[in-house]
Amino acid sequence: MVSASLAGELNRARVLKTLYANGPLPRPELARLTGSTRATIGQIVTPLLDDGLLEELEPLASGVQGGKPARPLWFSDSGWPVGAMLVLPQGVKTAVVTAGGRVTAVTASSFPADVDADGVTRRVTAAMRKTMARAGVALHGIGIALGAMVDTEAGTVVRAGLAPVLDGLPLAQVVQADTGVPAYLDQDTRAQALGDLLFGAGRGESSFASVYVGAGIGAGFIFEGALHRGARGAGGEVGHAVVDRDGPLCRCGRRGCWEVLANRQALHAAAQAAGLPGAAGLDLSGLVALAPRDAAAARVLAGYTDSVALGIANLQQVLGVGLFILHGDPAGAGEPFRAAVEVAAREQAFAHPGGPTRVVLGTADDVATLRGAAALVLSKALHVAF
Amino acid sequence: MVSASLAGELNRARVLKTLYANGPLPRPELARLTGSTRATIGQIVTPLLDDGLLEELEPLASGVQGGKPARPLWFSDSGWPVGAMLVLPQGVKTAVVTAGGRVTAVTASSFPADVDADGVTRRVTAAMRKTMARAGVALHGIGIALGAMVDTEAGTVVRAGLAPVLDGLPLAQVVQADTGVPAYLDQDTRAQALGDLLFGAGRGESSFASVYVGAGIGAGFIFEGALHRGARGAGGEVGHAVVDRDGPLCRCGRRGCWEVLANRQALHAAAQAAGLPGAAGLDLSGLVALAPRDAAAARVLAGYTDSVALGIANLQQVLGVGLFILHGDPAGAGEPFRAAVEVAAREQAFAHPGGPTRVVLGTADDVATLRGAAALVLSKALHVAF
DNA sequence: ATAGTTTGTGAGACTCGCATACGAACTGAA
DNA sequence: TTCAGTTCGTATGCGAGTCTCACAAACTAT
Numbered sequence: 001m002v003s004a005s006l007a008g009e010l011n012r013a014r015v016l017k018t019l020y021a022n023g024p025l026p027r028p029e030l031a032r033l034t035g036s037t038r039a040t041i042g043q044i045v046t047p048l049l050d051d052g053l054l055e056e057l058e059p060l061a062s063g064v065q066g067g068k069p070a071r072p073l074w075f076s077d078s079g080w081p082v083g084a085m086l087v088l089p090q091g092v093k094t095a096v097v098t099a100g101g102r103v104t105a106v107t108a109s110s111f112p113a114d115v116d117a118d119g120v121t122r123r124v125t126a127a128m129r130k131t132m133a134r135a136g137v138a139l140h141g142i143g144i145a146l147g148a149m150v151d152t153e154a155g156t157v158v159r160a161g162l163a164p165v166l167d168g169l170p171l172a173q174v175v176q177a178d179t180g181v182p183a184y185l186d187q188d189t190r191a192q193a194l195g196d197l198l199f200g201a202g203r204g205e206s207s208f209a210s211v212y213v214g215a216g217i218g219a220g221f222i223f224e225g226a227l228h229r230g231a232r233g234a235g236g237e238v239g240h241a242v243v244d245r246d247g248p249l250c251r252c253g254r255r256g257c258w259e260v261l262a263n264r265q266a267l268h269a270a271a272q273a274a275g276l277p278g279a280a281g282l283d284l285s286g287l288v289a290l291a292p293r294d295a296a297a298a299r300v301l302a303g304y305t306d307s308v309a310l311g312i313a314n315l316q317q318v319l320g321v322g323l324f325i326l327h328g329d330p331a332g333a334g335e336p337f338r339a340a341v342e343v344a345a346r347e348q349a350f351a352h353p354g355g356p357t358r359v360v361l362g363t364a365d366d367v368a369t370l371r372g373a374a375a376l377v378l379s380k381a382l383h384v385a386f
Numbered sequence: 387m388v389s390a391s392l393a394g395e396l397n398r399a400r401v402l403k404t405l406y407a408n409g410p411l412p413r414p415e416l417a418r419l420t421g422s423t424r425a426t427i428g429q430i431v432t433p434l435l436d437d438g439l440l441e442e443l444e445p446l447a448s449g450v451q452g453g454k455p456a457r458p459l460w461f462s463d464s465g466w467p468v469g470a471m472l473v474l475p476q477g478v479k480t481a482v483v484t485a486g487g488r489v490t491a492v493t494a495s496s497f498p499a500d501v502d503a504d505g506v507t508r509r510v511t512a513a514m515r516k517t518m519a520r521a522g523v524a525l526h527g528i529g530i531a532l533g534a535m536v537d538t539e540a541g542t543v544v545r546a547g548l549a550p551v552l553d554g555l556p557l558a559q560v561v562q563a564d565t566g567v568p569a570y571l572d573q574d575t576r577a578q579a580l581g582d583l584l585f586g587a588g589r590g591e592s593s594f595a596s597v598y599v600g601a602g603i604g605a606g607f608i609f610e611g612a613l614h615r616g617a618r619g620a621g622g623e624v625g626h627a628v629v630d631r632d633g634p635l636c637r638c639g640r641r642g643c644w645e646v647l648a649n650r651q652a653l654h655a656a657a658q659a660a661g662l663p664g665a666a667g668l669d670l671s672g673l674v675a676l677a678p679r680d681a682a683a684a685r686v687l688a689g690y691t692d693s694v695a696l697g698i699a700n701l702q703q704v705l706g707v708g709l710f711i712l713h714g715d716p717a718g719a720g721e722p723f724r725a726a727v728e729v730a731a732r733e734q735a736f737a738h739p740g741g742p743t744r745v746v747l748g749t750a751d752d753v754a755t756l757r758g759a760a761a762l763v764l765s766k767a768l769h770v771a772f
Numbered sequence: 773a774t775a776g777t778t779t780g781t782g783a784g785a786c787t788c789g790c791a792t793a794c795g796a797a798c799t800g801a802a
Numbered sequence: 803t804t805c806a807g808t809t810c811g812t813a814t815g816c817g818a819g820t821c822t823c824a825c826a827a828a829c830t831a832t
Contacts, residue, residue, distance in 0.1 A: 001422045002396045003789050004818035007388040011820085014387060028779070036387045040820055042780060059828095066830030067778025151739035158739050207617055223614060230706015231593055231740025240736070241700040244631045244642075254734060256630075314627040318704060320616015348640060350626070353537035353544050354617025389820050390787040397789080414810070426789055428811060445797095452799030453809025779828080786821080797810075802803100 008044075011036070013384035015044050017225065019073065020197070021204045024057055026070030045073055052079035053099055075100030081135060082381075083128060083142035083181065084373040086188060086366050087171070089163040092124050093366055094131040096139065097374035101199040103367055105134040117165045124171070125178040132179065142175055142183040143376035145191035145369050147216070152233030155185045161252065162216065184376045186233070188212070188369055192327060192362075193220025194227055194379070195372030201325045201360045208323035209315055210362065211238075213308060213330050217259040221319065227379075239263070243310055258314075262307035264329060270300045284329040288337050305337065309344030312359065316345065322354040325362045332364035394430075397422075399770040401430050403611065405459065406583070407590040410443055412456030431459055438465035439485055461486030467521060468767075469514060469528035469567065470759035472574060472752050473557070475549040478510050479752055480517040482525065483760035487585040489753055491520040503551045510557070511564040518565065528561055528569040529762035531577035531755050533602075538619030541571045547638065548602065570762045572619065574598070574755055578713060578748075579606025580613055580765070581758030587711045587746045594709035595701055596748065597624075599694060599716050603645040607705065613765075625649070629696055644700075648693035650715060656686045670715040674723050691723065695730030698745065702731070708740040711748045718750035 002010070011034075018033050019025060025033070027041045034041070048054045055076040059069035080099040085092065091110035095103050109127050111120060132139060148160035155172025172185040193210035196202035202210065202222060211219045217239030221228040229235060239259030240252050247256025260266060264283070271279040271287065274296045278286070284304075290297040312324050324345070330337060342359035349357055362368055378384060388396070397420075404419050405411060411419070417427045434440040441462040445455035466485040471478065477496035481489050495513050497506060518525060534546035541558025558571040579596035582588035588596065588608060597605045603625030607614040615621060625645030626638050633642025646652060650669070657665040657673065660682045664672070670690075676683040698710050710731070716723060728745035735743055748754055764770060 001400065001420055001426070001789075002388060002393040004390065004393070004787090004820085005789095007390070007393045007788090008819055010388045026779080034387050037821065038780065039782085039822085040387070043820080046781095062778075062829050064830080065777050066828085067776090068780075068828040070779060149736070149739075154739070159736060223609070228609060228705075231708045231738065233706075234708075234738040234740050235704070235706020237703045237706075237736065241703045242696060242734075243628050245629055245696060246632070252736070310628060310631060315704070317623045317627045318621070318701070319614075320619075320621020320623070322617045322620075348628075350535070350545060350623065350638070352617065352620040353535070353540070354620050387820075390789085390818090391820095393819090394788055412810080423790060424811065425791080425813085429789080432812095448798050448809075450799085451808050452797090453807090454797040454811075456810060773832100775830105775832080777828100777830080779826105781824100781826085783824085784822090787819090789816105789818090791816080792814085794813080795811090797808100799808080800806090802805080 009383045011040075012044050012048070013382065015041065016382060016384055019054075019075070020199075021225075023203075024072035024074035026060065026072045028070060030073070049073075052076055055079070077102055080378075081137055081139055082374045082377040083131065083135075083139045083179075084370040084377075085124070085128060085142060085144045085175070086147075086191075086369050086373060087120075087124060087144060088147045088188070089160070092127050093370065094127045095370045095374075096131060096135040097371055099378060101371050101374075103370055105131045106370075107131050107134075115165070117169055120163075120166060121169070121171075121174050125175060128175060128179055132181075139179075139181050141377035141381050142179060142181050143191065143373035144171060144175060144183060144185045145188040145373040145376075146171065146185060147188045147218075149237065150185055150187045150233050152186050152229055154232075155183070158234075182377075182380070184380055186229075186373075186376050187218070187220070189218035190220035190227055190229065191372030191376060192369045193222050193372065194375040195368040195370070196325050196362060197222050197225070197227075198375050198378075199371045200368050201362055202323070205323055207321050208325060209312075209319065209321050210325045210327065211312070211315075212328045213262060213326060214328035215264050217263055217311070219315070221321065223319075223321075238311065238315065241311070241314065243314060258307075258311040262304065262311060266307070267300070267304050267329075270303060271297075274300050276300065284333045284337070288333050301337075302340075305340045306344055309341050309348060312341065312345045312357070313348035316349045316352070316357050320352065320354065322352060322356075323358045323360070325360055327362040327368060328364070331361045333361075335361075395769045397426075398430050398434070399768065401427065402768060402770055405440075405461070406585075407611075409589075410458035410460035412446065412458045414456060416459070435459075438462055441465070463488050466764075467523050467525055468760045468763040469517065469521075469525045469565075470756040471510070471514060471528060471530045471561070472533075472577075472755050472759060473506075473510060473530060474533045474574070475546070478513050479756065480513045481756045481760075482517060482521040483757055485764060487757050487760075489756055491517050492756075493517050493520075501551070503555055506549075506552060507555070507557075507560050511561060514561060514565055518567075525565075525567050527763035527767055528565060528567050529577065529759035530557060530561060530569060530571045531574040531759040531762075532557065532571060533574045533604075535623065536571055536573050536619055538572050538615055540618075541569070544620075568763075568766075570766055572615075572759075572762050573604070573606070575604035576606040576613055576615065577758030577762060578755045579608050579758065580761040581754040581756070582711050582748060583608050583611070583613075584761050584764075585757045586754050587748055588709070591709055593707050594711060595698075595705065595707050596711045596713065597698070597701075598714045599648060599712060600714035601650050603649055603697070605701070607707065609705075609707075624697065624701065627697070627700065629700060644693075644697035648690065648697060652693070653686070653690050653715075656689060657683075660686050662686065670719045670723070674719050687723075688726075691726045692730055695727050695734060698727065698731045698743070699734035702735045702738070702743050706738065706740065708738065708742075709744045709746070711746055713748040713754060714750070717747045719747075721747075
């Protein structure tokens, strides 16, 4: 039930979401955007300023008609540090992230090829302790983004296709017990979507899909400004939606999954089958560079583009989402590839009332995901339903 | 922003949702389920009882320890009548539905084959006026479910694949102007999903997909107890997600859409290709009846089952939803078909933390959709975010 | 200097949920 | 029949939060 105090929490969350969506804003603008009054906004932000979460920036110049200069509010660069962690089959990255999105004290460590669950937990906790020591301040929580299917409520690993040794690991509890700081676990693509919403290309957008294309394919969905989680954290396993029921066998056991047609290995195999020069070491950006002067490379690229766009068009049909943010290999492939995917996706989808499908590039590195992992903590600790 | 009065609205909505999800409940039980107190519940329901939306049922028997008998609350059978309309390419159905889900004054009228947009609007408004006259009471609003892509916010038809004459028609305004009652337009499968949530197999479920399989395939999604609408009402066009990129050509111009593999015509074509007895007039329930004593029919049925299940498994991968309610042809095909689809869907999907995929049958007639259309009005007028 | 404008804050009114208490209605045993 | 025990439903005062209104602070232009 919404009591007065819960209403206060909801409104505080609304103010913070508005800040994330729009950047630094003075109180009157916050009041306008939230449909509230200056007095109420002042009442809400004063404790946040006292806590050090927010701070006042330099006063803006007065308008042509004069008036007291407005002082924009924004997240303090030093306030509210939280821990962020990205756990992938090959290794772990850790960082400290402030509520404003500043990323510091980044560490990276790799797992040996034959690592077991115990080795993973040891390396993960060691990396986090190291980052905490470098940060030197108390963290408000630790967000963990994991490249596997996750039970968000329980904080456990459900199925790690690329690293089966992790199945069933209660990673959130492990980290929380080791560090003494509350830890929250979620899927990497969902964290990535949160990162896009708060700090990336999804800022100010109400609904979009944040898609990762690399060795695997995954996605996180933002609907109406909030992260979509399926039942107990399932969902977003879009890489294993079938788009070609008689297609090649996927490692998941089904045929013609989007992932098996459009992941890095598929691109590689196509390049080698076409006998492209340097196919052994060719990645997507290399192929994009090669395509203008090699017809065979252009054909391989066009096929890959269509495969990526096919999955995007399907998502648009099913979800009605109009914006797709591409991370991973496409993020480093440049504007021509983005435009080609967008055109191909538009050709394969209907006209929608929300306007034509948009495809934009995210980041190739993992900063968006680290920031998203941090956002998991912000979401819980500030009771903001991102 | 959540003011005290908006908090009151939200809590009233919460109480109504709890009633819909659980059936008639006495005040103490409502308090327990909503995490509130008897006093607060009393404060909320008293005006609803005065308005005639709710009524008190016969007192329950006291418990073994005695005590004042509790009087369950439920929606009045006479109170809060709203109009419901289902507009399909072949005709229109209208009805009056109470908040408790009682459907009365049903009318049906068919469109001639060569009908134009003007003819549709005339027949639609005439049917509604007839229903209103039969109801004899003032309606609180009219909900319109349309078998086409709609722009929910604008209340217009975006793309009616099976009836292109309707493209661009502002149906909500037309009905509202003609009847003088507020009208709300949405897609038929979304209304159907609302009907399942409030009155059908989705009662008490937080997330599910309501799927229609017939001449076309569509779906509405309930996430966390609320209807999912994409950007400006798009989304749910799942029938045209590609599951076989080299498959047969669909009427939408793409190849291998789920719909072209698993709709009524596909079943029909497969039955004729297999030379089944009476293939010309064979429908799904006929095929189910024939399969046990005809191996060829069993093969056709298995192929169709797999095609239906493939799309369901894909939805589960993408959305993480664990419950699928099948309407249309499968709803009349009986338990064996349901079980076969469920088994096939489970085989094609991963284990999810939310438990195995469940497939249940909805209604073969249009009552669920008419009730859902009525729920569109309840949602708006009572400010309940269904 | 002064009027006009905008920002930020303080005081009181208002609304709603919550804790508490009390009458109403029922059971079962003395 | 009486009375204690239990549960239901409501009346009352309190607290938390937003909203309205008013006012000081800070700036521009005349």
